Amino acid sequence: MYDIAIIGAGIAGSYIARELSRYKLDVVLLDGENDVGNQITMANSAIVHAGFDAPSYKLKGKFNAVGNIMYEKVCADLDVPFKRCGSLVVAHDEYEMATVHELYKNGLINGVPGLKILFKEEVHAMEPNLNENICGALYAPTAGVVSPFELCVNVAENAVDNGVTLKLNHLVSDIKKTDDHFIITTNAGTIEAKFVINAAGVYADDIYELVGEPYFQLLARKGNYFIFDKEVGNLVNNVIFPCPSKKGKGILVAPTVHGNILIGPDAEPVEKGDISTTAERLDYIKKNALKNCPSIPFNKIIRSYAGLRNTPVADTFTTTDGDFIIEESPVKGFINVAGYESPGLTSIPAVAHYVVEEIVKPLIPDMKENKDYNPKIRPRVRFDELNEEEKIAIIKENPKYGKVICRCETITEGEIMDVIHRSVGARTVKSVKKRCRAGMGRCQGGFCSPRVVEILARELNCPLDEVMYDQQDSTYILSGKTKSAQSEVKS
Amino acid sequence: MIYDVVILGGGPAGLAAAVEAKNEGAENVLILERDRELGGILNQCIHNGFGLHTFNEELTGPEYAERYINQVIELGIPYFLNTMVLDMADQGDLKVIHVINEKEGYMAIQTKSVILTMGCRERPSGAIGIPGYRPSGVFTAGTVQRFVNMEGYMPGKEVVILGSGDIGLIMARRMTLEGAHVQAVCELMPYSNGLVRNIVQCLDDYDIPLKLSHTITFIHGKDRLEGVTVAKVDDHLKVIPGTEEFIPCDTLLLSVGLIPENEITRNAGVEMDSRTNGSVVGELRQTSMPGVFACGNVVHVHDLVDFVSEEAVLAGKGAAKYLKGQLDTNVTFTTLNGDGISYVVPQKVSLKNVEEKVTFYMRVRQVFKDKVVNAYIGETLIATKKEKKLLPAEMVNFKIAKDVLAQYPAGEIRFVIEEAKK
Numbered sequence: 001m002y003d004i005a006i007i008g009a010g011i012a013g014s015y016i017a018r019e020l021s022r023y024k025l026d027v028v029l030l031d032g033e034n035d036v037g038n039q040i041t042m043a044n045s046a047i048v049h050a051g052f053d054a055p056s057y058k059l060k061g062k063f064n065a066v067g068n069i070m071y072e073k074v075c076a077d078l079d080v081p082f083k084r085c086g087s088l089v090v091a092h093d094e095y096e097m098a099t100v101h102e103l104y105k106n107g108l109i110n111g112v113p114g115l116k117i118l119f120k121e122e123v124h125a126m127e128p129n130l131n132e133n134i135c136g137a138l139y140a141p142t143a144g145v146v147s148p149f150e151l152c153v154n155v156a157e158n159a160v161d162n163g164v165t166l167k168l169n170h171l172v173s174d175i176k177k178t179d180d181h182f183i184i185t186t187n188a189g190t191i192e193a194k195f196v197i198n199a200a201g202v203y204a205d206d207i208y209e210l211v212g213e214p215y216f217q218l219l220a221r222k223g224n225y226f227i228f229d230k231e232v233g234n235l236v237n238n239v240i241f242p243c244p245s246k247k248g249k250g251i252l253v254a255p256t257v258h259g260n261i262l263i264g265p266d267a268e269p270v271e272k273g274d275i276s277t278t279a280e281r282l283d284y285i286k287k288n289a290l291k292n293c294p295s296i297p298f299n300k301i302i303r304s305y306a307g308l309r310n311t312p313v314a315d316t317f318t319t320t321d322g323d324f325i326i327e328e329s330p331v332k333g334f335i336n337v338a339g340y341e342s343p344g345l346t347s348i349p350a351v352a353h354y355v356v357e358e359i360v361k362p363l364i365p366d367m368k369e370n371k372d373y374n375p376k377i378r379p380r381v382r383f384d385e386l387n388e389e390e391k392i393a394i395i396k397e398n399p400k401y402g403k404v405i406c407r408c409e410t411i412t413e414g415e416i417m418d419v420i421h422r423s424v425g426a427r428t429v430k431s432v433k434k435r436c437r438a439g440m441g442r443c444q445g446g447f448c449s450p451r452v453v454e455i456l457a458r459e460l461n462c463p464l465d466e467v468m469y470d471q472q473d474s475t476y477i478l479s480g481k482t483k484s485a486q487s488e489v490k491s
Numbered sequence: 492m493i494y495d496v497v498i499l500g501g502g503p504a505g506l507a508a509a510v511e512a513k514n515e516g517a518e519n520v521l522i523l524e525r526d527r528e529l530g531g532i533l534n535q536c537i538h539n540g541f542g543l544h545t546f547n548e549e550l551t552g553p554e555y556a557e558r559y560i561n562q563v564i565e566l567g568i569p570y571f572l573n574t575m576v577l578d579m580a581d582q583g584d585l586k587v588i589h590v591i592n593e594k595e596g597y598m599a600i601q602t603k604s605v606i607l608t609m610g611c612r613e614r615p616s617g618a619i620g621i622p623g624y625r626p627s628g629v630f631t632a633g634t635v636q637r638f639v640n641m642e643g644y645m646p647g648k649e650v651v652i653l654g655s656g657d658i659g660l661i662m663a664r665r666m667t668l669e670g671a672h673v674q675a676v677c678e679l680m681p682y683s684n685g686l687v688r689n690i691v692q693c694l695d696d697y698d699i700p701l702k703l704s705h706t707i708t709f710i711h712g713k714d715r716l717e718g719v720t721v722a723k724v725d726d727h728l729k730v731i732p733g734t735e736e737f738i739p740c741d742t743l744l745l746s747v748g749l750i751p752e753n754e755i756t757r758n759a760g761v762e763m764d765s766r767t768n769g770s771v772v773g774e775l776r777q778t779s780m781p782g783v784f785a786c787g788n789v790v791h792v793h794d795l796v797d798f799v800s801e802e803a804v805l806a807g808k809g810a811a812k813y814l815k816g817q818l819d820t821n822v823t824f825t826t827l828n829g830d831g832i833s834y835v836v837p838q839k840v841s842l843k844n845v846e847e848k849v850t851f852y853m854r855v856r857q858v859f860k861d862k863v864v865n866a867y868i869g870e871t872l873i874a875t876k877k878e879k880k881l882l883p884a885e886m887v888n889f890k891i892a893k894d895v896l897a898q899y900p901a902g903e904i905r906f907v908i909e910e911a912k913k
Contacts (some may be wrong), residue, residue, distance in 0.1 A: 140841040226620075231757075271610030279622045279708065303617035305625060390587075392597045399593035404525065404575035408754075444615035445632045450638055464644055474714035477627050479741070482669045485643025 002165070003364065004030045005193035005206055007172055011034040011148060011348055012337050013199035014156040014375070015441050019161035019352040020360065025369040027162055029156065030184070034472045036424060037152030040201045041345075042434070043225070043275065043307025044406055045265060046148050046256060047239055049343040050087060050140035052107030052115060053249070059324040061349035063354070063452060065112045068142055070349035075329040079379040080147060081257040084274030085241035087143030088123065090292055096243040100138045101246075107140065108161060114141040128223060129235050131294050136183060143239055149434045155273040158377045163371065167191070172200075177208040182211070195363060197335045197355070202272050202310040204325075208385045212331040218339060220272045221309040222267020229442045230302040233259040240292055243331045249342075251288035253296070256439065263296065263390045265307070266417035275306045301435055302442050303416040310340035314487040328359055335359055380418060380436065384410040406448040408441020413455060420459045429453060429462065429468040429477065453477060493604035494519045496810045497588055502531020504787025505608035506559035507800040510604070511807025513566045517814055521600070521821035522563070522570035523590060529570060530556030532633070533796065535640045538661055539664050540688070544797035554794060561904070571595070577758045579605060581780055604810045606784035607756055607770070607778070608803070611792050613658070614748040621653075623709040628716030632658040633744040644647060646668055647742030651719050652676040653707050655683040655690075655795075657884075659746020665695035666744075674738055675695070677721055678703040682858045684748075684884050685839070686794060707733060707743070716741050751791045756785065760876060766834040767791040773839040774849050775809025776802065777818065784809050791836050791852065793911065794886045798852065812844065824896065824904050826869075831855055831908030832864075833883075840904075842896055849896065851889040853906055855881045863911045865891055870900045877911060 004020060008012045009031035014203050017029045033039065047417070051065030064326045075082035091097045100117060107115045116139045123137045125128060127156055160166050174185035175196065184191040202205040205218045228235070233255060242250035254262050267286075274302055322441070324347075325338040337355060344351075360365060381394060383401055395402040401414035419426045419435035426432040427457055429439065432452050439452065440444030465478040495517040498505045501524030513520050528534060531637045533541070537553030543549060546558065563570070574592040589599045613631040614885045628647055630638075636658060638644050650658045650671050655678040662671045669816040676694060683690055694701050702721065707718040708730055723734035746861050762779035768788040771777045776786045786806035787799040813817040823842040826835040835853045853864075859881040865876040866889065879886065889906065 182751045227617075252736060271712065275713075276624045276709070277620075279624045282620060282622060290829065296512070301617065301620060302615065304620045304622075341579050347580075387616040388597065388599075395591060395593070395596040399596070402596055403573060404591065407525070407575065408576075410577065443612050443866070444617045446613050446615050450642065452633060465643060471714045475627040477646065478638060478648045480645055482639055482643050483644050488643070 002026045002182060002191065002193040004028075004197060004360070005030060005182065005191055006197045006199055007184070008158060008199040008201055008204070009033070009166065009168070010039060010041040010186045010199065010201050011152045011155070011345055012340050012351070013197070014152050014159060015348045015352040016166045016197055016199060016337065016355050018155050018162070019102040019356045021164050022356070022373045024370050025364070027164045027167045028193065029159065030170045030172060030186065030191065031168050034169055034468070034470060036156040036166070036168070037149045037434070038309065038470075040308055041148050041152045043224075044148060045254065045262065045342070046145055046344065046399050047254060048144035048146050049142040050107065050348045051110050051112045051242065051343065051346070052138070052140060054110075054343070059346070060343060061087035061110050061437070063084045063350040063482055064247045064343040065110045067343070068144070068183045068415045071146065074349050075151070075370050077148065077375045078158060078377055079149065080142055080151045080154055080243070083257050083284065084142060085238055085242060085255055085302060086139060086141045088118070088137040088139055089241045089243060090130065090133075090137045091243050092133050092135065092373045097136050099243045100136060102139050106392055112142065113141060115139070127236055127238060127240065127292055129295050130240065131292055134292065138375045144311050145255060146238065146345070147257050153424055153435055156379055157422055160349065160423045162376065162396045168306060170460045172207060172210070173399050175190050175207070177334070178212055178397070180335070189258040189455065194337065195333045195360070197337060199340070201340070202308050204310065204336065206327065208336060208338070211334055212329055214234060215330065216338060218276070218310045220270050221267045222270040222274060222306050223267055223309065224277050224285055225262060225264030225304065226282070226285065227256070227303040228261040228297070229302050230259045232297050232300045233261055235261050235296065236293065242292055251285055253289055253293045258321055265310070267288065267363050268358065270308070270409060270429070272308070275308060276306050277306045298304070301365040309341040310339060311341050324351070326355065326359075328363070334362065369372060376482070381415055383415060405451050406438035406441060408443050409437045411436055411438040411448075416452060419461060420456065427456070428468045428470055428475070430457065492519070492583065492601070494521050494600065495814050496520045496604050496606060497600055497602040498522045498606045498608055499527040499579075499588070500524065500531065500610060500701045501570055501802065502608060502610050502787065502788070503533055503559065503796050503799045504608070504610065504789070504803045506556070506563055507911040508606045508608060508786055508807040508810070509568050509802035510562045510566060511558060511804045512810045513568055515811030518812045518863045520568045521602070522568060522586070523574050523576055524570060524572050525575045527573055529560050531711035532862060535633070535636045536661070537640050538665070541796050544795065545800055557720070559637060560598065562685055576755055581783070582784070583761060585780060586701070597913070601733045604782040604784065604813050606806050606810055607783065607789050608787050609752045609755065609789045611749040611751045613745070614750055616745050619709050619745070619747055621710055622714050623711060626710070626712040626714055626716045628712070628741050629710065629743045630745070632656070632744045635744055636662055639669060640666060640819050643673060648672065649674065649740040650742045650744060651707075651721070651738055651740045652744045654678060654745055654747035655685045655701060655750060656677045656746035657689050659691040659744055660693040660745070661687040662744055663699050664697060667697045667699065667911050668731070671742070673699045674740060675702050676719070677699045677702045677707060679704070679706045679724060680808050682882065686884055707732065710743070716743055719743055747834070750787065751789045751792065756789070759783070764834070764838060766828065766835060772836060773822070773841055773844070774805070774808035775812065775818065775844050776837070777809050777813070781820070787895055791834060794884065798886060798888070801850070809844070823901050826851065827905045828853065829907035830903045831859065832906050835906050840896070842893065845872055845893045846894070848890050848892045851906065853889065855887065855908060859908055860884055861911055862908050865907050865909050866891060867905045867907070868899050873899070873904070881908070
């Protein structure tokens with residue numbers, strides 16, 4: 001029996017698992033997917049918000065700025081690319097300037113450092129590609145960009161290295177509460193645990209309903225995005241937000257931590273699991289992004305995708321007022337981390353600490369510290385970022401670093417083999433891409449995907465047609481041998 | 492050691508350029524190839540139809556490559572395989588190429604001249620942004636060509652192809668021969684982007700429908716591809732509501748264009764042409780950077796490999812001339828694409844370097860029937876070429892003799908499509 005089972009290995013579940021691994025506890029991290037961080041964590045704006053939006057009485061306001069400050073250390077320990085690029089909320093007229101002033105005041109209350117209201121000239125000096133009509137902005141120097149999926153993979157790896165058990169492809173279908181523990185039924189066997197932490201993203205309400213009377217409901221809100229070629233990566237330096245309206249934060253234009261440009265997201269209520277992009281929505285994003293940044297080069301798009309937010313529904317049914325739901329539920333020993341939408345990514349270092357110290361600890365008062373806990377992971381070689389001497393040395397040490405597999409991002413075979421063999425190793429083409437960026441570049445895997453399939457098959461010792469793109473069994477890439485290859489084998 | 496010529500890419504352009512440079516007197520020539528063998532993309536093109544212009548016979552891709560590889564070996568031209576060029580630095584008379592491979596590790600190769608022959612890549616699905624899901628089973632046609640022809644694996648059984656580029660057409664036939672069912676080839680434009688012979692031999696002969704003025708409006712399937720929605724488009728390429736049709740399939744191949752692969756070129760600071768996505772070149776394929784030449788699909792996407800070889804000969808000659816200090820750098824003429832023409836290569840001509848004639852390669856913007864291509868300097872018509880049919884899929888080769896050009900001191904040569912005079 002485990003002490004704690006965490007349902008959902010996205011950024012929230014994985015981070016809480018790592019935080020729990022500071023203590024001597026038997027923790028299991030469950031996910032129905034074939035990889036960690038495969039849903040909301042995989043498709044979002046990748047922004048580490050400064051923390052001036054949410055009011056301080058909400059958990060969102062309480063954790064955002066604190067989580068933000070923790071990012072440097074977390075990303076250094078976990079070898080995750082992170083850049084404090086700053087953000088601008090831009091205003092087109094005096095009404096919007098009034099909003100900017102309100103955000104500024106709220107930011108001060110939330111303890112956001114370095115906030116500044118900029119005049120027109122200062123904005124345009126900072127960002128020459130913005131619309132001339134922009135008359136001012138709120139500048140937040142602490143805002144940043146991160147690679148959310150690399151963060152999630154590395155957090156999960158660190159958790160596993162510190163003793164957490166990770167079980168992927170375990171889709172939870174039922175939960176029973178006994179007198180002193182929970183019995184969790186999955187499609188791959190039963191798991192027993194004394195306590196449960198529900199971090200199931202957009203499905204967290206469904207998971208809770210397996211064990212308790214519903215007291216919150218989540219709405220999947222879809223957002224579409226575009227990613228642009230690195231060639232135009234200097235379009236903006238800061239994350240550019242329009243002035244927020246009742247509809248939300250609006251369409252942002254942002255640099256990514258890897259040097260691309262991202263625009264999006266819109267917001268549209270959909271059925272859970274619907275991550276399809278639509279022509280109307282993609283057009284809407286283009287149109288709105290142009291309002292702040294009129295020279296967006298749409299011929300340099302390399303990818304469009306959509307992701308979901310898990311928004312608590314604000315009606316009488318809900319007690320949460322659109323805030324995070326982070327608490328022990330009415331079912332004793334069952335903790336919900338739900339409605340965990342933006343600024344969830346930013347807040348997670350602070351939230352995970354809160355969950356463990358303020359919610360779990362009172363439930364397990366005799367938790368012993370794990371003296372072997374190591375907050376760091378072994379850094380990955382990023383060949384393209386090495387200097388000449390380092391490149392010479394690393395290829396000498398391991399010649400596989402001398403073979404470039406992904407030519408767009410200059411990712412070597414050595415890097416791909418490393419991510420396959422780490423403790424939360426890549427098993428699929430998508431999971432390789434997530435971890436080391438092979439296939440993330442302007443050709444989107446056209447050149448390297450056959451080679452990545454070959455390397456996966458070789459390293460995992462399976463035939464090429466057993467290598468999956470993403471989900472286990474259902475996302476095959478190859479359907480079998482060609483007739484010619486079959487007849488060669490026969491003769 | 493300082494090389495005379497280093498060639499970035501061992502495909503058809505690189506091989507022919509290496510042979511020509513060596514034959515013209517360059518001593519130390521080196522070919523750098525990132526794949527495990529010489530020949531480039533020809534190695535996965537196992538269909539025939541290559542070499543009709545160059546060798547007057549129909550060869551397969553590997554056979555065509557072999558002819559040049561044999562010459563490279565006979566001439567004793569060295570090459571590195573599995574070797575990736577990271578960048579090229581211009582130090583005036585010397586260029587330094589940084590490369591890596593498993594055997595020699597990291598190397599800084601010094602050379603007096605460089606020929607860029609990196610070829611092109613397929614335009615990916617992301618670039619055309621088809622709405623819908625992102626399941627497995629969506630490939631570029633060339634990726635599948637590699638899987639089928641080189642690895643011996645099939646991607647699926649029920650196939651739809653978007654785009655009528657030549658690789659897509661060839662793969663329609665190849666997949667059919669391997670037992671897959673190709674349901675349709677959808678082409679956004681009202682005409683095919685592939686060669687006529689490929690439409691006939693790869694689609695018509697196998698009863699595969701070519702749906703012109705059709706596009707894919709939605710990709711279905713959360714895990715593996717389950718189907719596509721296909722719709723008709725109007726004259727402005729906008730989807731006509733009500734024409735949508737669901738086609739179930741497990742595989743979607745994209746053949747929606749090729750883009751010259753010029754990361755190294757751009758990073759080195761060579762002048763580029765946004766019309767071709769290649770570098771600006773002269774008659775001997777000299778670029779804006781002295782000592783750096785470019786030829787083949789890295790300059791502009793060709794229709795036939797024979798013309799790649801033809802262009803590579805020019806670059807090989809150019810590099811050899813440069814090494815001897817005989818390359819004239821005064822530009823006599825520039826070229827311009829006028830009405831109906833999307834680009835012209837070369838963009839510059841130094842007449843002193845020309846032996847007998849200059850061949851101008853160009854592409855037309857749309858289908859034309861019974862027109863002439865006219866070349867003007869100022870208002871003067873200097874050359875004309877009658878064409879029964881002009882297709883965007885086929886390059887126009889327009890030859891102008893040196894004697895004709897020599898009558899004009901300098902200027903801009905403008906190519907336009909005009910009505911044939913009766």
